Amino acid sequence: PSSISSGRNSITLARWGRRSHRGGGLLHRALSFSSSRGVSSGEGSAQPAEAVPAQGLYRDTVLLPRTEFPMKxxxxxxxDRELQIQQECGFADLYSWQRERKAKKEFCLHDGPPYANxxxxxxxxxxxxxKDIRNRFEMLRGRQVHYIPGWDCHGLPIELKALGEMGTSDxxxxxxxxxxxxxxxGAIARQKAAFQRWGLMADWDKCYYTYDGAYEAAQLRVFQEMHSKGFIYQDYKPVFWSPSSRTALAEAELEYNPxxxxxxxxxxxPLSTLPPGIASEGVSVLVWTTQPWTIPANQAICYMPKAQYSVLKRADNSQLLLVATExxxxxxxxxxxxxDSVATFTGSxxxxxxxxxxxxxDKEVLLLPANHVTMAKGTGLVHTAPAHGMEDYSVASxxxxxxxxxxxxxxxxxxxxxxxxxxxxVMREGTDKVISMLKECGALVKEEQCVHSYPYDWRTKQPxxxxxxxxxxxxxxSLKDKAKEALQKVRVLPESAKGSLLTMLDRRTYWCISRQRSWADTHHICRQTASYTFFCWPTTVVHPLLFLCVCLYQSKAGPVTDYVRGExxxxxxxxxxxSWAAVLEDSRADAYVEGKDQIGGWFQSSLLTxxxxxxxxxYKxxxxxxxxxxxxxxxxxxxxxxxxxxxxxINGGKDATMPAYGxxxxxxxVAESNVFSEVQIGxxxxxxxxxxxxxxxxxxxFLLGNLHGFDPRVQAVDPKEMHYIDQYMLHLLREYSIKVTDAYSEFDAGRAxxxxxxxxxxxxxxxxxxxxKDRLYCDPEDSLGRRSCQTVLEEILDGVTRSIAPILPHLAEEVYLHAPGHDETxxxxxxxxxxxxxxxxxxxEAVEGACAIRDSFLSSIPGKNAAQYDLxxxxxxxxxxxxxxxxxxxATSTSSQLAELMMVARVSLTSELPRDLPPDALLSHGTFLINLEGGVIREDSAYSIAAVPTSAARCPRCRRYTADSADCLCPRCQTVVSQAN
Structure with a gap:
């Protein structure tokens, strides 16, 4: 009525929380009809035993759901259906189509290249x-998606696999x-075919590969630029070296075995030259190391200048040892x-x-101060071999x-x-021999097994x-501060990962970017020319084009003989x-999405370069x-x-232990998992x-079945003319769309x-x-009430189908093919x-107020059929x-919207309960709180309910208790049947 809507546009009424039991028990009571082409109402819907099919005369007058959409x-x-959908709905051409359309915004997800091994x-x-879930979501909401799949095509694992397949290295x-x-x-072809089968949206003919000449040229331009700025240098210093693969390794290529x-x-x-602070003769410095093989390379023993040190006398053999007091x-x-302590003094x-x-x-070993000495383990005196330790090298420098x-x-x-x-x-018999030599000369005081975390080659799994x-x-x-500043402007999901990134940046003082291969004989010179972007020197012969490249590389180039082929x-x-230089050029990606192992890998290498x-x-x-x-x-x-x-x-296991899931x-x-933790599968x-x-x-x-024969383009009902519960469902659909949109925007498909x-x-x-169901099945086909309901069902079907499309593109397109009123995918x-x-x-407020009243009514008739009562x-x-x-x-009605919501035979609305209620009346009471203007006005409205078993008979067509007698149709059904005849 006008009194509700008039003058209340500025009023916000608080949502009343729908009680969780509202859908339970007798609330499920609804008409359900079986048919060879009928469908059920979907998850959670009830199928009451007494709700049997309409028989004989009235069967064909009931509008049962009809659809060719298969239940399973x-x-x-x-x-076959998934592959058919991919073909019919143009999965292969979708990426190119959306790149050609006009869009106000672009969404760029840069693909981290998987390894082609x-x-x-x-x-x-x-x-x-x-990644595809996010890309499809962004494309659906009108953005032009930039996504170029790529592959990492270089590296030892590929070479080892290739040689392993050939069975020879000659x-x-x-x-x-x-x-x-x-x-x-070959690996790329197999992976690409799988990605396409999974329904990934991309232009699979325009991927990037790290072995392409254009990619390598972009990469070398980055190298050249960094070298010219002084970020890249060549030096002789300790690096992590893998004997098993005969190459240097970066921190990101290590796995620590705990x-x-x-x-x-x-x-x-033994101390040969005593420091001024030590007067005792015959003192030996005691050191501890987990790498005995490094003893022959020892150049110094380091101490902590501010720590306390003591000369200690062993009670068992009188040996004098220098050890940190702590x-x-x-x-x-x-x-x-x-x-027993003989003397104590400071490290200085x-x-x-x-x-x-x-x-x-005849080899002398100096005692030197160093800040990296700790008292956590050992003796407080650190054996220092500059060739075999990062901190040792710093001392040597x-x-x-x-x-x-x-x-x-x-x-x-x-x-x-x-x-x-x-x-x-050095890691095996060399260690044995060094320990034996120490024992022979009387320098070995103690040997023990030490279980600790040690770096391994991530490829060969060897120390x-x-x-x-x-x-x-x-x-x-020199890049660290700039990188950390840039990283602070980047949004990281989950937030905890940002701390790990910053920690790794702090820990890394340099990055070794060269590797060795026994077969490597390639030197690249990169320069943009009219004819050549990239030049490869693949043999020992000096190619004539090298003269051109050298001259272009620098204006004061010396003779070509001054250039040496790098190995x-x-x-x-x-x-x-x-990869950003080859794929993104000068732009930034909206997102990089990779596993947590890339915190120290691709995320960091991309950031630093x-x-x-x-x-x-x-990346943003x-x-x-x-x-x-x-x-x-x-x-x-x-x-x-x-x-x-x-x-x-997808296709089922070969031994039939796993069915074909699709x-x-x-x-x-993937979507349902908490992807920010370990993701279980089985x-x-x-x-x-x-x-x-x-x-x-x-x-x-169920939605499709009840839209049979409905054309939303000509039969849709204006929302203002709809039943209130239908309008209410549109309101809930809008809330749903907002929530699911927010979830996808946060990379949270699980929440969606x-x-x-x-x-x-x-x-x-x-x-x-x-x-x-009663209105859908038993009202006249073209009635306002039924078309109102179908209009909402079509909107719900459309909204739900679109909302699942990023996750389930095959199912979404299949539904869309069956849905009414569509001309495109x-x-x-x-x-x-x-x-x-x-x-x-x-x-x-009207609908939820009615729901509150209905909950009170249902709680008063546990285990009984609500349809058999007058309220x-x-x-x-x-x-x-x-x-x-x-x-x-x-004042009283069997067909009002309130009666439909209550799902009872009849509802009477009054200001007070009648005094002459029958003795079998069930009474219940409650209140419904309405907040106006954010709580400025609060109205706690009381209501009372009297439920009385109805005296009406069950209609043989609609099964509602609204007929005068058991063999007579209710007034609504009489009208429908007469019109049909």
């Missing part, structure tokens, strides 16, 4: 589908490189003897002391010590270590060593980290997801037999995903699914569908369409009465 697709039919796995599925450098490229191309076992030793270095008790316990008093090397005669490397590329001692050690592996090598480095220390290979992290060249991060936001693990939370491995193959997930189940698994979660999609199909089938399921279960199946028609006019003053609702004059009056303008 399994096995080969499911797989194997078949697609569930880690690929997790990453790629997560090939020349160019042949090995060619075989590696062929292997990478269960590595080292042979730790305590050894003595470590005395620990060392005494280790040696199993009492240590050790300056000037010199020791004898225990295994190398400060005090001009020799940096002698006694270890070759295979991790074996060289001739510099002496004939006893030469050619022995690495630290050894000096002439390498190319990026001075990350270093660029680090693959620099290789992939420069972009900040060095462009003074900005290459970072999304860091977890790894795919087994259902038990274990890392997947063939040895454990818990590897889940995405191809088997691509949409795989996509649902039969349980996949079956759950399949069941969830089946329930969703059920609801969609939860919002979807809550909407379907609570608002549709348990509430709206139960109420409208869903993905070319945009995002959810909702309107602000769907929310009208008084609408929400009298008494409300004192006021706003709540006016709201209920808007749903029923007559």
């Amino acid at each position: 697709l399994t096995g080969q039919k499911l797989l 194997g078949d697609p796995h569930v880690g690929h599925a997790l990453n790629k589908i997560l 090939l020349g450098p160019l042949q090995i490189r060619q075989k590696a490229r062929e292997f990478a191309e 269960e590595h076992v080292s042979r730790a030793i305590y050894a003595t270095f 470590r005395t008790a620990s060392v005494a316990a280790l040696l199993g003897t009492q240590l 008093q050790l300056e000037g002391g010199i020791c004898k090397h225990p295994t190398i005669p 400060q005090f001009k010590l020799s940096v002698e490397c006694m270890v070759d590329e295979d991790g074996k001692f060289t001739e510099l270590a002496g004939p006893e050690l030469q050619n022995l592996s 690495v060593v630290i050894r000096p090598s002439k390498q190319w480095f990026i001075n990350t220390a 270093d290979v660029l680090d693959i992290w620099f290789d992939s980290g420069a 972009s900040v060095a060249v462009r003074n900005k991060a290459p 936001s970072l999304v860091v997801h977890g790894f795919a693990v087994s259902e038990k939370g274990e890392k997947m491995s063939k040895s454990l037999g818990n590897v889940v193959d995405p191809d088997a997930v 691509a949409d189940v795989l996509r649902w698994w 039969p349980t979660v996949l079956n759950s995903a399949r069941d969830s999609i089946s329930k969703l199909r059920n609801t969609l089938k 699914i939860r919002v979807l399921q809550a909407f379907i279960t609570r608002d549709l199946s348990s509430f709206y569908f139960s109420i409208i 869903l993905f070319k028609s945009g995002w959810i369409k909702s309107s602000s006019v769907w929310r009208r003053p008084g609408l929400e 009298t609702i008494a409300i004192e004059p006021g706003l709540l009465f006016e709201l209920m009056e808007s749903l029923q303008d007559e």
Whole structure:
């Protein structure tokens, strides 16, 4: 009525929280008809035993749901249907189509290149589908998506796989490189085919590959720019070296094994020149190391200047040892003897002391101050081998010590270590020999096993060593502050990952970007010319074009003979980290989306190179997801037999242990998971995903079935003319669309699914569908009430279908093909369409006030059929009465909107209950709180309900208790049947 809407446009009434039991029990009571072409109401809908099909005369007058949309697709039919959808709906051309259309904004998601060294796995599925969900969402809401898939095509794993397949390594450098490229191309083809099968939207003919000449040219321009700015330099310093792959490694290429076992030793270095602060003769410095093989390379022993040190006398053999005072008790316990203090002094008093090397005669070892010395372990005196430690090297640089490397590329001692050690592996027999030599000369005090975290080569899974090598480095220390400043402007999901990024930046002072290959013989010169962007020097012969390139490279170039072919290979992290230069050019990506292992890898290498060249991060936001693990939370491995193959997930396992789930189940698994933690996959979660999609199909089938014969273009009802509950559902649909849009915008597809399921279960199946079945099935086909309902069902179908499309593109397009009134595919028609006019003053409060009253009524008749009661609702004059009056303008009615909401035989609306209620009347009372203008006006309206068993008979057509007798139709059905005849 006008009294509700008039003058209340500025009033905001608080939402009354719908009680969770509203959809339970008898609230599910609704007419349901079975038919060979009929459908049920979807998830949660009830099928009462007494609701039997209309028989005989009235059967054909009931408007049952009809649709060809299948309730369930399994096995080969499911797989064929998905492929058919991809073909019919133009999945392959969608990316190109959206790039050609006009759009106000662009969304750029830069693809981190997966490694081209194997078949697609569930880690690929997790990453790629997560990206595709966001891309499809952005494309649907009108943005032009920029997404160029790429592959990382260089590196030792590819080369090893290629050689392993051939079974021989007796090939020349160019042949090995060619075989590696062929292997990478095969891996790319297999991965690309899988990505397309998963429904990923991209132009698969225009991908980027790190082995392309144009890509390498862009990469070398980045190298040149960084070199010209002084960020790149060549130096001889310790690096992580992998003997198993014979190459230098960056921090990002290390895996730390927390269960590595080292042979730790305590050894003595006799003091030959006493510091001024020590008067005792015969004192030996006690050191501790977990790497005994580095003892021959010792150049110094470091102490902490401000710490206290003591000369200690062993009670068991009178040996004098120099140890940090703080470590005395620990060392005494280790040696199993009492240590008596002879003298104590500060570390600074050790300056000037010199020791004898225990295994190398005439070699002197200096005592030197250093800030990296700690008291956490050992003796407080640190054995220092500049060739084999980063901090050791810093000490050598400060005090001009020799940096002698006694270890070759295979991790074996060289001739510099002496004939006893030469050619022995430092990590195995070399360690044995050094310990034996220390024992022979009486310098070994104690040996013990030490379990600790130790770096391993991430490819070969073998331990690495630290050894000096002439390498190319990026001075990350000089870039660190700029990179951290740029990172502060980047949004990181989850937020905790930003701390990890900053920590890794702080920890890295330099970045070794060169690698070694025994076959490497390539030197690149990059310069933009009319004819050549990239030049490769692949052989030992000086190519004539080199003269041109040299002249173009610098204006004062010397003769070509001054140029030497380099034998270093660029680090693959620099290789992939420069992808922004080849793909994004001068723009920034809206998002980078990769696994948490890229915090120290691609995320960081991309940041450092972009900040060095462009003074900005290459991304506006970072999304860091977890790894795919087994259902038990274990890392997947063939040895454990818990590897889940995405191809088997889609097409079924070869041994029939896994059914064919199809691509949409795989996509649902990704979307539903908490991707910011470890993501479990296995039969349980996949079956759950399949069941969830089946329930969703059920609801969609109900919607489609009840839209049979409805054309929204000509038969839709204006919202202002709709029943209030229909308008209310449009309001809820608008709320749903806002929530699901926000979820996708936050890279939270899991929240989008939860919002979807809550909407379907609570608002549709348990509430709206139960109420409208009578109107849908039994009202005249072209009546305002039925068309009003169908208009809303079409809007709901459209909104739900669009909302699931980023996650389930195959199902969404399948539904769209069956839905009425469409001329194009869903993905070319945009995002959810909702309107602000769907929310009208008084609408929400009227429906939810009625729901509150109905909840009170239902609680008074537990276990009984609400349809068999007449209700009298008494409300004192006021706003709540006016709201209920808007749903029923007559004093009593069997067909009002209020009667429909209550799902009873008859409703009488009055200001007070009659005094002559029958003795079997069930009374209940309650209040409904209405807030006006943010709580400035509050009206707590009381109501009373009297429920009386109806005296009416059940209509043989609609099954409502509104007929005069059991063999007589109710007035509504009499009209419908007579018109049909």
